[in-house]
Amino acid sequence: MSNFDQSNKDVENTFVRYSESMLNDIFGTTDVTPFWVADMDFTVANPIKAELQRITDRAQFAYEFNSDAVFAAITGWYQRRHDLTLDAAKFVQVPGVLTGIALLIRELTKKGDGVLFQAPAYHQFNKVIVSAGRKAVKSPLKIVDGRYEMDFDDLNTNLSADDVNAMILCNPHNPVGRVWTREEMEKVAEIANKHGVTIISDEIHSDIIYPGHTFTSLMSVDAQNHVALIGSPAKTFGMQSISNGYIYTENAELYDTMYGVSDSMYLGHGNTFTTFATIAAFDKGAQWVDELLIYLKDSIDWIENFLKEELPEVKMYPVEGTYQIWFDFSETGFSGDDLKQKYAEAGFGFSPGTWFDQNAVDFARMNIAAPRADIQGAFKRLKAVFENSTDGIRSTPVKAEAKTKQSCC
Numbered sequence: 001m002s003n004f005d006q007s008n009k010d011v012e013n014t015f016v017r018y019s020e021s022m023l024n025d026i027f028g029t030t031d032v033t034p035f036w037v038a039d040m041d042f043t044v045a046n047p048i049k050a051e052l053q054r055i056t057d058r059a060q061f062a063y064e065f066n067s068d069a070v071f072a073a074i075t076g077w078y079q080r081r082h083d084l085t086l087d088a089a090k091f092v093q094v095p096g097v098l099t100g101i102a103l104l105i106r107e108l109t110k111k112g113d114g115v116l117f118q119a120p121a122y123h124q125f126n127k128v129i130v131s132a133g134r135k136a137v138k139s140p141l142k143i144v145d146g147r148y149e150m151d152f153d154d155l156n157t158n159l160s161a162d163d164v165n166a167m168i169l170c171n172p173h174n175p176v177g178r179v180w181t182r183e184e185m186e187k188v189a190e191i192a193n194k195h196g197v198t199i200i201s202d203e204i205h206s207d208i209i210y211p212g213h214t215f216t217s218l219m220s221v222d223a224q225n226h227v228a229l230i231g232s233p234a235k236t237f238g239m240q241s242i243s244n245g246y247i248y249t250e251n252a253e254l255y256d257t258m259y260g261v262s263d264s265m266y267l268g269h270g271n272t273f274t275t276f277a278t279i280a281a282f283d284k285g286a287q288w289v290d291e292l293l294i295y296l297k298d299s300i301d302w303i304e305n306f307l308k309e310e311l312p313e314v315k316m317y318p319v320e321g322t323y324q325i326w327f328d329f330s331e332t333g334f335s336g337d338d339l340k341q342k343y344a345e346a347g348f349g350f351s352p353g354t355w356f357d358q359n360a361v362d363f364a365r366m367n368i369a370a371p372r373a374d375i376q377g378a379f380k381r382l383k384a385v386f387e388n389s390t391d392g393i394r395s396t397p398v399k400a401e402a403k404t405k406q407s408c409c
Ligand SMILES: Cc1ncc(COP(=O)(O)O)c(C=O)c1O
Pocket: 038, 095, 096, 097, 098, 099, 122, 170, 174, 202, 204, 232, 234, 243, 244, 245, 409
């Protein structure tokens, strides 16, 4: 049995994922296995745990942070893991990735401007843009031979607008699971540069890459032309609630802007826990991540086989990276609220597709950073629910308007 197989059901569970009010809001019941938040059921790597225990045992919490040591650890990780040489002096620390994006949007654009992202998209992108008084400009990804691709023509058209000066790029992409190739990254940078658009490259999922795919940071394509890399140890090491974010650019003007805004708001350093947990993660967490990736890939393979054998009506998009899977249920005969009702009956806590794209009423996203037995149980229940529905599989799909209530995670 793998460490990742251990269930956290016995833990006193105050995680957002298990919040009764949220489960009721989203699924209409609390009786679901929650696969909706993009965090982990797993216990962190031992070196991280040891650092947190050391700090807790010491029980002294004087001012303590060390951004330079954090940046050195991150730089070492990128070099070893991605063969990418970064300059530790060119990082800016921020409390989290979304905070970093929110600051960048406010600094790089003005109220009323458009900020582009590719849809379907991590639902907080829309919020972070709109709540800053900017306009969300969506460039749809297109499905080619069962796989999502960027629509470069649409990108070119949308980025040519005078009031669109920034774009959020998500690589690897949440929720569709693409790891953009070097060619795709070069092309998107070329189009952005042509129109003088700054790319805010959200690379938070950069370490969750499956065999056959290679992560290409925008920094290895174009670190000079008004681009910024944003990451964090949160997704890689399961440190969602003790995480910091970082921004990197080799553009001096952009660096000064970012450093200035972060520093002026006193956001530019972590605390004792985030500092030492981050250093331990990047310096000593590689083996744990290697084991995690094997476990996640085995779960992906299990799901793929199960669907092929038992529920061929459910389409799963190829997962190249991230621990999110994007499913299309349009062939099941259920749609929108009916579909959500079926998930709830099966106790399957998917994120509804409409969070990521208002038209994705037949879609859902699943977070698979969970013990495999939980995943298997949920799929078996889902199959039973579909099979036992009199209006079931292969009946005519009915489009229904899905409601989006929550805005977390
Ligand atoms: C693409 C992406 N960016 C950012 C975040 C959130 O990052 P943070 O918690 O550091 O703000 C998530 C979380 O799911 C994500 O998927």
